[in-house]
Amino acid sequence: MTNIYLIGFMGSGKSSVGKHLSGLLELAFVDTDLLIKDQTNKKIADIFALEGESKFREYETEALASLPTKSCVVATGGGIVETPANVEQMKKSGKIVLLDTSFLTISERLEADRTRPLWNQKKSSQKKLYVKRMELYRTFANIIVSTDGQSIEHIANEIRSRLENE
Ligand code: S3P
Numbered sequence: 001m002t003n004i005y006l007i008g009f010m011g012s013g014k015s016s017v018g019k020h021l022s023g024l025l026e027l028a029f030v031d032t033d034l035l036i037k038d039q040t041n042k043k044i045a046d047i048f049a050l051e052g053e054s055k056f057r058e059y060e061t062e063a064l065a066s067l068p069t070k071s072c073v074v075a076t077g078g079g080i081v082e083t084p085a086n087v088e089q090m091k092k093s094g095k096i097v098l099l100d101t102s103f104l105t106i107s108e109r110l111e112a113d114r115t116r117p118l119w120n121q122k123k124s125s126q127k128k129l130y131v132k133r134m135e136l137y138r139t140f141a142n143i144i145v146s147t148d149g150q151s152i153e154h155i156a157n158e159i160r161s162r163l164e165n166e
Contacts, residue, residue: 003072003094007137009130010078010116011109012101018075020156031075035063048117057083069093081136097159098141103130105148
């Protein structure tokens with residue numbers, strides 16, 4: 001099976017759903033943020049603070065390019081679609097699945113979160129980023145799954161059956 005790339009905004013559940021989905025499909029699970037941490041030996045917040053977002057995007061592209069192109073469920077960082085080369089890489093090696101989560105749900109989930117540099121900003125900037133990103137995600141997704149009010153198990157099952165019908 002080709003790779004399955006989960007895309008979506010920060011806090012949309014890509015890692016939790018991805019882990020569950022990889023179990024259902026008996027595929028390996030990879031999280032690009034964890035891979036970046038392993039490959040650089042740095043924390044994501046430190047990369048943003050000390051080297052800047054553009055350097056983080058370089059690490060992200062390197063991490064994605066280093067993955068096998070088959071048999072993985074990949075939970076991506078919310079900004080993976082900002083780099084055209086990443087989109088090309090995902091398109092040519094798999095299916096792109098968008099976890100579509102409302103701004104309200106994201107805001108509730110990430111209310112106390114201080115680990116995500118791009119979330120750690122005023123509400124109007126968070127919203128602006130959300131709107132911009134959702135437009136990009138929708139452009140590139142092969143499958144779109146609504147996640148509000150749904151359990152991780154339900155979302156993973158829905159992705160599995162949608163993939164079967166692709
Ligand atoms: C980012 C999302 C984060 C992480 C980094 C940048 C973004 O991943 O890659 O903080 O640009 O939206 P999650 O989507 O897993 O939070």
